[in-house]
Amino acid sequence: MIIFNHENFMSERKRRGASLDVAALEHTFKQYRFHVTTYNDLTENNLFAELKKFSRRDFSGSGCICVAILTHGQDNGYLRAYDTRYWERDVIGCFDARSNPTLVAKPIIFLIQACRGHQPAAVVEGVPKPVRTVELDAIVRLDKYRRPMDSDIIMFHSSFFGRASIRVVEEGTWFIQTLCEQIRLHAARPLREAVQKSSKHRRSKGI
Known part of the structure; x- marks a missing residue:
């Protein structure tokens, strides 16, 4: 995991x-055994230098990669470094499996804590009944399947468009604090259940 934290700006x-x-x-x-590196208040050039260095590592022994960016944000996916703004898409573009094969089939999680505009969140008074009709979006026959380059990328944003x-x-922040709280509450549950199931199986076998 690599964290780019921006608290101070030019x-x-x-x-x-x-x-x-x-x-x-x-x-x-x-x-959960992540190796975490944090950088504070980097300029755009220094941020991308560290990001590219990180994305070129050998991730063969890694189960997951996480990039967290905590900063000010603007419309159209722009984020703020210490000195200027940069585009969110350029961050994602650093993780290209064509240049680093150890990224293939490797989950890459992006946590973006930043505004995506200036409008306050809309308020909903009631929740309608969900629609259950499901259809395929493809309008032409799909030929041979090819794995998309960004198929293993998961994006989490702290706010919606605008x-x-x-x-x-x-x-x-609401997003980061709630995310960490939910991970602490629920992430260990599958592990506990697996251990309990394994122990029960061993007892049943007389081990």
């Missing part, structure tokens, strides 16, 4: 409380 307001998100991510992911994200100075 020409933007300070992201107070950002360090709380870094602490939550480091504590949570290290519990919406602002919420950060509490004394607590951190």
Whole structure:
């Protein structure tokens, strides 16, 4: 896991409380054997230098890769480094399995804590009954299947298109703090169930 935390900027307001998100991510992911590296307030050039160096590693022994970016954001996928803005798509583009075969079939998770606009979140008073009709989107016959280059990429954003994200100075952001809380609550459950099932099986076999 690599974390790019931006709290201070050359020409933007300070992201107070950002360090709380870094602490939550480091504590949570290290519990599940992630090797975590954090960089603070990098310029655009330095950020992409570290990102490219990271993406070129040998991930043969890794089960998962995670990139977390905590910063200010704008419309159209733009994020802020210390000195200027950069495009979210350029970050994803660094992880190209054609240049690093050890990325093939490797889950790559992006956690983007940033605004995606300035509109406040819309409020819904009631939830309608979900529609169950499912259809195929393809309008032509699909020929030989080919694995898309980005098929193993998972994107998590703290807000929807055009919406602002919420950060509490004394607590951190809603997205990162809730994510870490849910991981701590639920991530170990399958492991516990597997251990219990294995122990029960051994007892039944008289082992």
